[in-house]
Amino acid sequence: MPDINTWLRFLKFEHSMLALPFIYAGAILAYGQGHSLNLAVLALITLAATGARTCAMSLNRLIDRKIDALNPRTNRRAMPLGLITRNDAALLAIAGFILLIACSAMLNPLCLALSPLILPPLVLYPYLKRYTHLSHLFLGAILALGPIGGYLAVIGTLDLPNMTGALVLAGGMMMWVSGFDVQYAIKDMRFDREHGLHSIPARFGRKRALFTSLLMHLTFLISLLFLHLWMNFTPFLLIIPTTIGFILALEQKTPGHKKLCSKENGLFANNMIIGWLVLLWLYLGTTL
Secondary structure (H helix, E strand, O other): OOOHHHHHHHHOHHHHHHHHHHHHHHHHHHHHOOOOOOHHHHHHHHHHHHHHHHHHHHHHHHHOHHHHHHOOOOOOOOOOOOOOOHHHHHHHHHHHHHHHHHHHHHHOHHHHHHHHHHHHHHHHHHHHOOOOOOHHHHHHHHHOHHHHHHHHHHHOOOOHHHOHHHHHHHHHHHHHHHHHHHHHHHHHHHHHHHOOOOOHHHHHOHHHHHHHHHHHHHHHHHHHHHHHHHOOOOHHHHHHHHHHHHHHHHHHOHHHHHHHOOOOOHHHHHHHHHHHHHHHHHHHHHHO
């Protein structure tokens, strides 16, 4: 039976910090529209997100186990080493999915009805890189469901006319995630080409991949500017999107990018800051 440290390394819970602040941000947007938000709802949102993340990572590791065993960057992971079996991963994915469903049921009927719909995309995503270089966008789209989920967890109804903020934030998040996933994939560019896997770096090369990620991140910043103006935030708060833009600009610089990609978690750690800055910006904007 794997120990707790093996499970934690397998699931990489620290990577949940990428999506979690955006899920909270969706809830904050609903709160800013006059809906009630309490600690119980935030706790259920957190547990639901944990369940979804656990299911997603377990499926990804399970489906990609043979590829991970061949890749020098990933062949020391738990499944290639035999520390976690296929049955272990499958059971953990089921447990995560059950946790998601249970917490969604306790939030509201709409969340319960929508929560099972996440499973097909989670299963499909690991297979996409075998067929298309656009898997980065698909990953971004999956994570972009987070702000929408956080919003619906609070309001409990599908109120599209009032969901503009959540939808714009989701679109921006999709571009942000896709952009850094393109950067992250540069590390596997040679391996992907040798094994017939698809990614933007593998197809177009490093320079074009970085330019593509730049365009994606510019789109993300534009979405933040739109939200700032649409929600009539105080001009002082522009300092936070400006800081985010500075962080993203540093990622585009070649020396910094090499440094970030030199470690497994470097690029993720850098982008974790962005998510929490977005949450802080929206919280201050809706409360000041």
